[in-house]
Amino acid sequence: MNKVITINLGGNAYQLEEGGYDALRSYLDAAGRRLEGNPDRDEIIADIERAIADKVRGVLGANKTVVLAREVAAIIAEMGPVEDTADADTAAGTPESTPAAAPGTAGAKIPPRRLYKIREGAMVSGVCNGLAAYFRVDVTLVRLVFAFVTFFYGTGLLVYIILAIVIPSAETTEEKAAAQGTPAATAQEFIRRARAGYYEGMRTFGDRKAHREWRRRFKDEMRDWSRDFRQEMHQHANRWWQQGGPTWTPRSGAWFALPFLSLFLGLIAILGLWVGYTLITSGTVIGLPLPASMPVWVAILFLIVVIQAIRWPFKAMRRSYYCGGYGPPCCGPLGFLWHLCVWAAVIWFIYWLTQGGHSATLHDLAQHLPGKLHHALSSLKQWWEQL
Amino acid sequence: MSVNEKFSSLRKGLLEFLVLKVIAGDKVYAADILQELSGTEFATQEGTLYPLLSKLRREELVDYEWKESEAGPPRKYYRLTAKGREQLQETLDYWQKINATLKNLGLKSRP
Structure with a gap:
């Protein structure tokens, strides 16, 4: 039993097996690339689609409404690779003179490797997977590096989040091929993979067992993540005590002012969290709706900046009490930036959890x-x- | 290197001329052209033919019209333009000349 995809060729609908669809997509994509710069490119592609439709009709009958993957492969082989005749240097056009152009190898040229997120087999968003494919290393190694670097002030997590946002994910077959640095998948390759159960995961997505498995993996991830977080907290605490704990000489009045300031800062933080929560869930800020043109993430970023700006003078005050001056480098303007990042990460995470x-x-x-x-x-x- | 391989580029160059010749006979659509060429040394595939046809059309040697087919999408039926006919005739004449040269070379009794 195979999944069937309905396509439109020259204005008529045809049903192809999934593997066949992928092969055809890859063939047409390769044709489009080959005809890059040809003024009649769209027309030629349309001609070719119509010709394929003609051939597809040939294999269908009253009791056969679906085109099998191997039939698609045969049709593609019959069509032959698309060659731009304007290009005088391409290989000779007759099939017997180009033994290399074996059936279905259209587009078999290796594309340059590119950095993409690869969602297949990904744990979070496929960043590690993509990096591993790009640098040709084991994905576990990449994940370990990220986990390790996360111990240093959470840098790994931060870098991960940035990469997750910046790197595009591989959506099309072409992009997936480019991400892996393998030849764009050909008809035969797709059929081979389909036979090898490559698409099993996708097919069983609706089924319960697969879903449970997926949830289990997600829980494992969350557990790992919280363990990392706890370990980091312990490390911070240890370092702090090793440095002799609080090494400040309290100013006069510090005992009175400090709890107040801390309480106040905490209250602002809770207020910020609450506003962020209402922003995400209902799209309003304390009852006021957002301007229609403002996306939620901009509002959240804005909120973070505002909250940090409010907290900033109080924190400076508290620090001046602690340190008796403008204190340790960790609390400088970089500290502000760092807090911003942490807040952004936390709120992004909450947003991801609630919206995803x-x-x-x-x-x-x-x-x-x-x-x-x-x-x-x-x-x-x-x-x-x-x- | 077999003769077949040796002349692959020649065949490729000639394909355009042959396609013009096939179209000159009657209004044809792409599958007819492939069908007619299939038995010959010039057998080719859609992947090569369609880009070639579009090039010929761009050079105004051929023209096409849409015709409904019994089943499925309408088809493009190609025919030669006046310019195409002229070019075909020129090429045919030139080909005859090459043929004659081929036949006569080496036959002349040398003094």
């Missing part, structure tokens, strides 16, 4: 949490009264 594919379970949890808490409390009360 994991929204359903998480949203439910958030919705039912108060109810569940109440339930747990009342059962605890019952238990207490029974004693």
Whole structure:
């Protein structure tokens, strides 16, 4: 049983097996590339699509409505590679004179390797996968490097997030081929992969077991992530104590002012989080709707800057109490930038959780949490009264 | 190197001329052209033919009209333009000349 894809060739719909569709897509993409610069390119491609439609009709009948992958491969072989005749130096056009042009090898030239995110087999967004393919190293190694670098002030995580945003993901077959640095997948390659169960994962996506497996992987990831985070916290704490803990000489009045300042800063932070939460969930800022033209992420960035700007003078004050002056380098303007990044990462993460594919379970949890808490409390009360 | 391989570039150059010759007979569509060439040394494929046809059209040697087919999308039927006919005639004449030269070379009794 194979998935079927419906396509439009010259104004008529045809149903192809998935492997056949990929092969045809790759053939037509290669043809388009080969005809780059030809003024009649679109017309030639349309001609070729019509010719393919003619051939496809030949293999269909009253009781056969789907074109098999191997039939597509045969049709592509019959069509032969598309050659631009304006290009005098291309190989001779007759099939017997070009033994190299074996059936279905259209577009077999190796494209330059490019950096893409590869989602197949990815753990988060495919950045590590893409890097591994690009540098031809094991993906586990890349992941380890990222995890390791994350121990240094979370740099790995930050770099990862930036890369995830900056690198495009490989969507088309051509891009996927370019990401792997392999020849653009040919008809035979696709059929081979289809036979080898390469597409098994995609086919079973709707099924329960595959979904469970996917969820398990996601949980593992989350567990790893929180472990990393905890370890980092411990390291920070250790370093702090090794340096002899707080080494400041408190100013007069510090004992009075410090708790206040900290409380105030915490309150601002909570307020910021709350505003961020309402921004993401309802698109309003304390009841005020966003301007229609402003995307949510811009608003969030704006919010971070505003919150940090409000917190900045209080933090400076607190620091002056701690250090008795303008203190350690970690609290300088770079510290501000660093905080900005951390905040952006955290809020991006929350946004990703609520908006992404994991929204359903998480949203439910958030919705039912108060109810569940109440339930747990009342059962605890019952238990207490029974004693 | 077989004769076949040796003349592959020659055949390629000649393909344009042959396609013109096929079209000169009657209004044809691409599959007819391939069909007619298929039995010969000049057998070719759509991947080569369509770019060639579009080049000929750009040079105004051929023209086409759309015709509905019994099933499926309409087809392009090609025919020669006056310019195409002229060029075909020129090429035919030139080909005759080459043929004659080929035949006569080496036959003349040397003094």
